[in-house]
Amino acid sequence: MSIRNFDALFEPAAIALIGASNAPRSVGRVLADNLLGAGFAGPVMTVNPHETAIRSTLNYRSIADLPITPDLAVVATPAAGVPAIISDLGRRGCRAAVVISAGFGAPGEGGDLHQAMLDAAKPHLMRIVGPNCLGFISTPRGINASFAHLTPRPGNIALVSQSGAIVAAMLDWADQRGVGFSHILSLGDMSDVDFGDALDYLCADRATRSILLYVENVTHARKFMSAARIASRTKPVLVVKGGRSMAGAKAALSHTGALAGADAVYDAVFQRAGLLRVAELDELFAAAAILATGMRVSGDRMTILTNGGGAGVMAVDALVARGGRIAELGGGTLQRLDQALPGSWSHANPVDVLGDATGERYAAALEILLEEPDSDAILVINCPTAVTDGQDAASAVAQAVAKAPARPVLTSWLGGTTAERSRSFLAGRTIPTFTSPEEAVRAFTHLVEFRRNQDLLLETPSAGVAIAPAQVNAARQLIETVRQDGRCVLTEPEAKRLLALFGIPAVETLVAATPEEAGRLFGTIGAPVALKILSPDISHKSDVGGVALSLRSQAEVTAAAHEMLARVRHAAPNAKHLTFTVQKMISRPKACELIVGIAKDPTFGPVLLFGRGGTATEVIGDRAIGLPPLNSVLAKDMIGRTRVSRLLAGYRDVPPVPLDAVADVLVRLSELVIHLPDVIELDINPLLADASGVVALDARVVITATSEVRTPLAISPYPEELGEQVTLNDGARFQIRPIRPDDEVALSDMVAQCTPGDLRLRFLAPLKTFPHEMAARLSQIDYDREMAFVAVEPDSAYGSGPIFGVVRLIGDPERDTAEFAVLVRSDMKGRGLGYRLMSKIVAHAKTSGFKRLYGDVLRGNRVMLAMTHELGFRSDVQEAGEETTRISIDTSS
Incomplete structure (x- = not known):
C-alpha cells in the first residue's frame, strides 16, 4: 500500500490518544505528557472510559464521544481489544494509527491479532504503525506520539527503527550531542507500515536531508529494494543492521549455500540499493553528519x-x-x-x-x-x-x-x-571537526564508500548477454527430466550440460557405470584424466575419497576406480547408484581456483556468489555476494570485493586473468537465475581462471522438488517478454523493447541527433547538454515502478544502437498515477513511430495496474496534443496563460 494516507500520520489536523492515563509512570501517562507537551498546533483528544480529565484536559469516554474526527490515533490499550478499537476509529474516518500496544505475539502465530487488526483497518484504508513500537515523532509538526523519555530537538535527520529500545538510546545519544531530527518512526512488528513505506515518504520529504535506518529484518524485499534505490539517489541513506553473526545461516547442500550467510546477503542488498552501511550506532550519526554537510x-x-x-x-x-x-x-x-x-x-x-x-x-x-x-x-x-x-x-x-x-x-x-x-x-x-584522527578518517572513508555506492548506480555496463529461447527451453526440459526421475540434484554431467546451455565453458565429462568402463573411456579421452565418483547422495566428492587425478593409463584408471569404490562405500555406506565420471585432466599450473554459484535467501530470493574456490573455500571464506540481475559493472564490482581479485590481477610470473571472462560467467549465471527459478543452489567449484580464460571443472545443481511458486527476485529483472515488432506507416519495421542499462550511449547519441526545438518540446526547457548522470539515470531504471521502451532496428543487440525513439513512465508507489514522456529522433518524425510508442506505454500502464497516465505538454506542441487526443487523452482543466497543458487518460479499465 506504500504511502497512502501518510499525510494523516505526518500532517494530522487532530490526534486522539486511546488509552490515556493519569497513573504515574504508566505508558498512557507518558504518551499524554509527550503529545500534549510537544507543541502540536491542533487538538489532542484523550480517550479513557474511567477518567474525566487527563492532565487537566477534558477526556472522552469513548471514540464515539470524540467531538471531531482525528486523522491520527495513538493506541495504547491491551492487545486483545485493539482490532475493535481500529474498527471504531476507521468508521469515524480516522486514517492512521500508531499502535503502541504489545502482546500481539509474532505475526502468523495462534489467534493472530495482527491479522485481525489489519482486517479491521482494511475497509477504511487505514495505515498502521506498529504494533509493539515506541511510537512516532515529527518535529516539524510538533508531534511526539511516543513514550520516549524526551522530545528531540528539530533537525534534518530522519530515523526509522524496528527496535524501540534503539530509538530511545539514540534519542539520548543525540540529545547529549545536540543532534536534531525531522522524524522518528519506530516500526515495531511492521504489520503494515515497513521500511519501504517509510523510505518512499522520506525521500520526498523536504524537512529530511538524510535518513538513518536500524534494521533487524526486511519483510517485503522487492518493495524495500525499489524504495531504497529511489531514496538513495535523492539523499544519503545510512543503515545499521542488527544480527551480524553467521549463526542464522541455513544448512545447505552446496558451498555457495553455506557461504551465503544472512549478513553477507544484507551487505549485498544495502550496497546494491546505494545505502551506506555502518557497523555501530555512533558511526550512524557521525556518517550522517558528514554526509549532511554536502561534502x-x-x-x-x-x-x-x-x-x-x-x-x-x-x-x-x-x-x-x-x-x-x-x-x-x-x-x-x-x-x-x-x-x-x-x-x-x-x-x-x-x-x-x-x-x-x-x-x-x-x-x-x-x-x-x-x-x-x-x-x-x-x-x-x-x-x-x-x-x-x-x-x-x-x-x-x-x-x-x-x-x-x-x-x-x-x-x-x-x-x-x-x-x-x-x-x-x-x-x-x-x-567538519572531530576529537581524534581516527574519527576523522572514519568519516572520510564513509564519504568514499558513499561515493563508490552512488557511482556504481551510474556506471555504464557493456552490452549484456542474451540466451537463445531454444537453449532456455532445453534447460527447462533437462530440469523437468531430473524432477520426473525423482531427483532434486543434477548429476555432474547434467550440471555441466546446463552450464553449456547458458554459454559457460565446462570441461567435457563422460559417465562410466563400472571401473572397467571407466578404463575403456580413457582411450577415448587420452592421458591424463581425472576420475570422480558419481552419486546423487554425495555432495562433496573429495570428502569421501571420490577424486583421483592425473591418471595416465587404462589400467591405472580401472585400478583407481576399484579403490575409489572401496573408499566411498566405507566413508558413505548409504550412498546409492555409485558410478564414475571421467574427464580430461586440465593442466593449468598458473590458474586460480574460483567458486561461483547461486543460493536462495529466504527474504531476498536468489543471490549470486563469487570467491576463492577449491576444497577449502568455506574455511578461507573469501567471497562476495550479489543480487541478480547482474550486468558487467556489477559483476566486476563483486570480483573486486574479494581478496582473490588481487591474484587475478597477476603477480610475479603469473599473467593477469581477463576479468571480462570471469564477469561473463557471473552475468550468465544471473541469466540462469532469471530463466530457471527451479534452480535453488548451484556451485561451480573450481572454476579455473588464467590468462587463457575460464573453464568449469566441477558443478553441482540443486532444484526444487516441484514447480511451485518460488521466491521472486528482490529486483525486477529485465522484462524481455514485453518486446515486440511494429511496422510504421511507410512499411519500415522496428523493434520496441524495454530499455537496458547498456543502452546509455545509444540513448545519448539519439538525444544528440535531435534538434534544439524537439528537445525543448520533450524536456519543457532548452537542453544544452545531456550529461552521463542523466543518461545513466534514464537508462538504469527500476522495472517494478518505471518503464521505458526504446525503438531500435529489428534484432539489434542490446546497447549497440541506434535508438530512434523512447517513451517512459514513472509511477507512484500506490500505482494510482504515472507520468509519461516521449521523444522521437528528429529525422524520424512524421512516420508514426511516436504513435506506436505512445500506444505501447498506454497499454503497459493498463496491464501494470496504474489508474491514470498523465503528462505535461507545451501548449504549442499541436502534433503531440492531436496524437494523444486520438489515443484517448484529455486536457485537464487549467488556468489561462500557462505554457503547458496537462493531459491524462484513464487506464484503470
Whole structure:
C-alpha cells in the first residue's frame, strides 16, 4: 500500500490518544505528557472510559464521544481489544494509527491479532504503525506520539527503527550531542507500515536531508529494494543492521549455500540499493553528519597536515586499515612546501609542520595542499602545545578553506577543554571537526564508500548477454527430466550440460557405470584424466575419497576406480547408484581456483556468489555476494570485493586473468537465475581462471522438488517478454523493447541527433547538454515502478544502437498515477513511430495496474496534443496563460 494516507500520520489536523492515563509512570501517562507537551498546533483528544480529565484536559469516554474526527490515533490499550478499537476509529474516518500496544505475539502465530487488526483497518484504508513500537515523532509538526523519555530537538535527520529500545538510546545519544531530527518512526512488528513505506515518504520529504535506518529484518524485499534505490539517489541513506553473526545461516547442500550467510546477503542488498552501511550506532550519526554537510570526495586519497608526527602516524594507520590511501604529493607541491616551511618539516605526506607551527604556517601549507591534484581530501590535525595557540591555527585553517570551498577538508583538534573552543569555532563555519584522527578518517572513508555506492548506480555496463529461447527451453526440459526421475540434484554431467546451455565453458565429462568402463573411456579421452565418483547422495566428492587425478593409463584408471569404490562405500555406506565420471585432466599450473554459484535467501530470493574456490573455500571464506540481475559493472564490482581479485590481477610470473571472462560467467549465471527459478543452489567449484580464460571443472545443481511458486527476485529483472515488432506507416519495421542499462550511449547519441526545438518540446526547457548522470539515470531504471521502451532496428543487440525513439513512465508507489514522456529522433518524425510508442506505454500502464497516465505538454506542441487526443487523452482543466497543458487518460479499465 506504500504511502497512502501518510499525510494523516505526518500532517494530522487532530490526534486522539486511546488509552490515556493519569497513573504515574504508566505508558498512557507518558504518551499524554509527550503529545500534549510537544507543541502540536491542533487538538489532542484523550480517550479513557474511567477518567474525566487527563492532565487537566477534558477526556472522552469513548471514540464515539470524540467531538471531531482525528486523522491520527495513538493506541495504547491491551492487545486483545485493539482490532475493535481500529474498527471504531476507521468508521469515524480516522486514517492512521500508531499502535503502541504489545502482546500481539509474532505475526502468523495462534489467534493472530495482527491479522485481525489489519482486517479491521482494511475497509477504511487505514495505515498502521506498529504494533509493539515506541511510537512516532515529527518535529516539524510538533508531534511526539511516543513514550520516549524526551522530545528531540528539530533537525534534518530522519530515523526509522524496528527496535524501540534503539530509538530511545539514540534519542539520548543525540540529545547529549545536540543532534536534531525531522522524524522518528519506530516500526515495531511492521504489520503494515515497513521500511519501504517509510523510505518512499522520506525521500520526498523536504524537512529530511538524510535518513538513518536500524534494521533487524526486511519483510517485503522487492518493495524495500525499489524504495531504497529511489531514496538513495535523492539523499544519503545510512543503515545499521542488527544480527551480524553467521549463526542464522541455513544448512545447505552446496558451498555457495553455506557461504551465503544472512549478513553477507544484507551487505549485498544495502550496497546494491546505494545505502551506506555502518557497523555501530555512533558511526550512524557521525556518517550522517558528514554526509549532511554536502561534502563529497572523488577518490580515496588523503593528505594529512599535522603539527605532531605521532598524530599523523595514527591517522595513516587508521586510513590504511579502512582501505584508504595516502596521497602521493607531486614534485611541484613538495618544492612549494620546502619554500614555505622550516627545513626540518617531514618532506612527505603526512605533512608535519612541527610542534611550534603558528596559524600562519598552517595556512601557508594548507593553501599549497589545496592545489594538489592527486589528493581527494585533506585532514588537518592540531595537537596542543605550550608554545602555540590552537585557536590561531583554527582561524588560519578556516580562512584557507574559505578560499577553496570545493576542496574537502576535515579537521581534528586534539585535547579537551583547550581544544573544545577551536572545535566549536570550526564547526560553526561548517568545517567538519572531530576529537581524534581516527574519527576523522572514519568519516572520510564513509564519504568514499558513499561515493563508490552512488557511482556504481551510474556506471555504464557493456552490452549484456542474451540466451537463445531454444537453449532456455532445453534447460527447462533437462530440469523437468531430473524432477520426473525423482531427483532434486543434477548429476555432474547434467550440471555441466546446463552450464553449456547458458554459454559457460565446462570441461567435457563422460559417465562410466563400472571401473572397467571407466578404463575403456580413457582411450577415448587420452592421458591424463581425472576420475570422480558419481552419486546423487554425495555432495562433496573429495570428502569421501571420490577424486583421483592425473591418471595416465587404462589400467591405472580401472585400478583407481576399484579403490575409489572401496573408499566411498566405507566413508558413505548409504550412498546409492555409485558410478564414475571421467574427464580430461586440465593442466593449468598458473590458474586460480574460483567458486561461483547461486543460493536462495529466504527474504531476498536468489543471490549470486563469487570467491576463492577449491576444497577449502568455506574455511578461507573469501567471497562476495550479489543480487541478480547482474550486468558487467556489477559483476566486476563483486570480483573486486574479494581478496582473490588481487591474484587475478597477476603477480610475479603469473599473467593477469581477463576479468571480462570471469564477469561473463557471473552475468550468465544471473541469466540462469532469471530463466530457471527451479534452480535453488548451484556451485561451480573450481572454476579455473588464467590468462587463457575460464573453464568449469566441477558443478553441482540443486532444484526444487516441484514447480511451485518460488521466491521472486528482490529486483525486477529485465522484462524481455514485453518486446515486440511494429511496422510504421511507410512499411519500415522496428523493434520496441524495454530499455537496458547498456543502452546509455545509444540513448545519448539519439538525444544528440535531435534538434534544439524537439528537445525543448520533450524536456519543457532548452537542453544544452545531456550529461552521463542523466543518461545513466534514464537508462538504469527500476522495472517494478518505471518503464521505458526504446525503438531500435529489428534484432539489434542490446546497447549497440541506434535508438530512434523512447517513451517512459514513472509511477507512484500506490500505482494510482504515472507520468509519461516521449521523444522521437528528429529525422524520424512524421512516420508514426511516436504513435506506436505512445500506444505501447498506454497499454503497459493498463496491464501494470496504474489508474491514470498523465503528462505535461507545451501548449504549442499541436502534433503531440492531436496524437494523444486520438489515443484517448484529455486536457485537464487549467488556468489561462500557462505554457503547458496537462493531459491524462484513464487506464484503470
